[in-house]
Amino acid sequence: MVEYAQTLNYVSAIGTAIMEEMRRDERVVAWGQDLVSMRGTFGDAPGMIDEFGGDRIIDTPIIEQAIAQMAVGAALAGSRPIAYIATAGFLSVCFDTLFMKMGAMRQEFSYKGPMPLVIFCRAGVGGGFGADHCTSTEALFMHTPGLKIVMPSTPYDAKGLMKAAIRDDDPVLFIASGPLYFGTKQFVPVEDYIIPLGQADIKREGTDITIVAWSGMIPKALNAAEILSKDNINAEVVDLRTIVPMDIEAVVKSAKKTGRLLIAHDAMKRGGAAAEIAMKINEVAPDVVANLKTPIRRLAAKNLGLPRNRELEAELVPQIPDVIQIVKEMV
Amino acid sequence: MVEYAQTLNYVSAIGTAIMEEMRRDERVVAWGQDLVSMRGTFGDAPGMIDEFGGDRIIDTPIIEQAIAQMAVGAALAGSRPIAYIATAGFLSVCFDTLFMKMGAMRQEFSYKGPMPLVIFCRAGVGGGFGADHCTSTEALFMHTPGLKIVMPSTPYDAKGLMKAAIRDDDPVLFIASGPLYFGTKQFVPVEDYIIPLGQADIKREGTDITIVAWSGMIPKALNAAEILSKDNINAEVVDLRTIVPMDIEAVVKSAKKTGRLLIAHDAMKRGGAAAEIAMKINEVAPDVVANLKTPIRRLAAKNLGLPRNRELEAELVPQIPDVIQIVKEMV
């Protein structure tokens, strides 16, 4: 029986996961900008900075390239680092290391050893802070060899997945959702649990259409599903949770059941993850695709750089009414 | 009547295009590593370095971030720069400027003015030089707002497209194919011609299957098509030439004619351009897709970092026999 002892918001769930792992394994260390000086990064994980700050959690200057690179070196040297890059948009500032080295380097040199590291960042769509702070960048890393990508949508998932990420021997990119940071709290078990990477989760059962989404798109999809249910449209919401590895079987199974498939994400449409997911399903389950009642569709941001303007941003990035509309078109 | 006066290889066709544009418009300038000191970058475009070297063509230190960024600033300041980043793999070294600024910045700030610049680089698959030197990176830029992508496969196209790129008022990423640099020479008109961005070209007419490809994959597709023709399989090869904007109509038209569609590229499969093209076709021409004789397929590199080893690399990246095999599976 699971004992629910704490109600945590999303960011504190992440902080708690990291703190528990730091206690469990002294090789786990963390660095980034203002982790210690501003204390807010790990939410209100109690005592975290007092316990580890300055020693195993350290602040760095504004040097994202070094922050990411140091994780590679430290992981190879025997630590299990968590490197904090504040914003998913800033991943492009240290991109060579993420794209060409972190996952690819061991493959390039046929190296068998572990490279246990987590890049932890926050995707920021919703604030209207402009391209750098708000762009969702997961599609870039989907096209990156050897990098796992975690994008949770709830405190419970965030804690379990962060623990899995830290214990993984491969590099993991953990993209938290900024808008969910201080969202709905959830009971999160005190005891140790992990959610294995590569397992999707059905966040809402339904019969008429499958909506595949992740991270900040999940609450929007769930909200849309609630509203649609009043019109007797019963949507199933599949939360991928990890983009790489991807639980394509779960998607296929759901699509087979509902007969319709919509893939929705905050990131820009052209070259986005939805295209890959759709193609993948065509490859692994052509029969299921052939039997769909309507072609697979995708809902994603317009092919434009995000503006410095919250309302304009909301026009470019899919919102609840957009989900409702496209579902109605499909059903 | 077109007057054929010069036989040029691919790289000299590019150099000739740049030289002609520099003569035509004094705002056109170029910089990068060793353009002047090593002279080879523009092929044997006659007299180019003597005419412009040190003045309008300059060498920089090994500072790719600055090389790319300076193009943005200079373009806004009234020049029409061509910034040379030696290898398409190194684009990840200056990625923030390419991904978040070059195309996105004008959109971020609702800016209407021009930003005429060309990033010129060479994609290197084929050499076995490892991930950094050989990785094909176009999919990253397909997911980039506001950036046009040119990837020619012949000297004729290379010259006409480079001229179009230089005259374009938007930023253009020109990814030349390293393996084609010193490949087959072609008659290239002396007089001024441009090939508009966004027009695909049918490099081989066929009736049984459409192979969509670009850049270094085109010769492989054409070779495969020749071999397949001996088995009475008649493949049509559509050369996209520009990835953004994409001539999706040409692809649809060809697929409608042949009834089968294969998309092939050198880049890694997961999150690659083929997925986007397939999804796009599903969106714009669901009827054509519904009538295909077999599902759309893609042929791309394995989801791995490229090794420092020519033979292994060739195992990971599609070769002529791979094209032949998949076509035979489809027909």
Add this chain to the structure above:
Amino acid sequence: MNMDIPKETLLMLYRNLLTARRIDEKHYEIYSAGGSGMPWLHRGIGQEAVSIAICANLKKDDYFKPCFRMRFCLFAKGLSIKDIIASEIVRDIIKDGGNSFYLNPEYGILGFSGSGGEDAGFYVGAALSAKMRKTDQITVYVNGDGFSNRGSVHEAIVAAVALNLPVVFMIENNQYAMGTRSQNSYKMDDLSDRAKGYGMPGESVDGNDILAIYEVVKKHVKRARSGGGPSLIVAETYRLRGHFEGDPQIYRPKGEVEEWWKKDPLPRYQKKLMDMGLLTDADINRIEAEVKNEINEAAEAALAIPRPSYEDHVKTVIGDL
């Protein structure tokens, strides 16, 4: 030493310094009232002397990027105060026929990177373009003590040095980058020693003494304009407010802010001008009233500009949607 600055310049500096202060306060007022559309606010109060002194040394078409939190000082480069405020509160400046403080080549504003320091090369590239176009335009490129550490800023300096470009680099050291003290990033007493690593001249200046900055910038701008190549100025100042409005500032030693308020550049310069006999109480009151009036009118006009509509925005951008 300041005696050779013409009286009009001295008074112009005063008026601009005061204007900057009041715009910053106006932004805070609008932000606090809510509903304006500003997603956040990073105030620049107390640091205005640096940008104001720089602008006084530049021509309209010189290239200048101030510290991100000092963008509002670009009025001193020629932008209208209305456009400054409209930029900050995210109005449809384009449709209004105005000039955004983010991207505006006519005024030497070549974009602004949210990933701090990524724009360094933009401004150096403009200097290269100016050299190739044989104009006498120069660049002043400023970052805070934090972003100045970034690799892209370094590469931009390497480029400017190697190509001998007319660029004055500046670090506006306000002692903090978010919660990180600059002394925790730099292990040297004088940040302008950074210049020695590139073989270019560098010097530090009191960033709260507007005339001192004015003179140092003048010297470096002159050097750049006459082909002398790049150099570095470090202006020592202080961030009097939190990183953003709402920052609990747990990282501040007690009493530090109070100490720095005593060095506030505005009253300091006011006193200096009074001591020099260039400013009376009556002048002060008159200028204050004029500036306040100007800013109130500008703010009202800015607030009256509609937010950009999706349709108008999309018209300004390229690409298939």
Add this chain to the structure above:
Amino acid sequence: MNMDIPKETLLMLYRNLLTARRIDEKHYEIYSAGGSGMPWLHRGIGQEAVSIAICANLKKDDYFKPCFRMRFCLFAKGLSIKDIIASEIVRDIIKDGGNSFYLNPEYGILGFSGSGGEDAGFYVGAALSAKMRKTDQITVYVNGDGFSNRGSVHEAIVAAVALNLPVVFMIENNQYAMGTRSQNSYKMDDLSDRAKGYGMPGESVDGNDILAIYEVVKKHVKRARSGGGPSLIVAETYRLRGHFEGDPQIYRPKGEVEEWWKKDPLPRYQKKLMDMGLLTDADINRIEAEVKNEINEAAEAALAIPRPSYEDHVKTVIGDL
């Protein structure tokens, strides 16, 4: 000054210097013969003294990244010559049970970036890890004069300085980065002034004088190991061959190569040891024969290792294909 270096060390340095030279020549021989699988060759002849002197100051588990063209010197860090050659000619070292010179944490080799300088942070991160793990491991990180300009190298230095990490940064200035003379990138007489920009110590040394390098590195390594923090050494040397084999080298001033051949570190050190009475003609011949023999055997063994097969390669990598 060199008199306190033990005789065995002096002779070990000689043997390693000679071995390095002969490995480089062996690589050239194999490359020229063709068919080995080497995709290209960037020779390091004439620069060997730097890496050999560094290795003599390091323990097996210290972190060390040499200049990319000097990787073959890693035999002096403990790798077998067979593994060095096998790495260079792209054999299946993993299956053979050997150690690649590209990525090998056991020997302090933490990967090698084809985009030069991108690995700077890897090696600094290892130093941070060592500090956190409370070991006494240190890092020596070397780049050429070219890659040393990159922003990622700068950020790695900023990190090492801010966090006071045990890292000795080095620039191996062989006067060229491909066709670009280093004096066209750096506008200073002494490249080690770069250190001043970070507030860390820096010094230059004759990169063709193995004992001079040995002593300078010893000093800096000791400083790093005892918690003194990062520093910079610039070794002045020369690239005697083209950037790659086949480079037409149109950028070289006439006679320059010939001048630098006169400063070749190998005969120079040989003469010094003879002058010191530590080496006779007979010794020289004996060592030469031993080294040659060792390398020939290693090369033969390396060439006998099969190229990696696709199946074996894929077994070592993760991810769905």
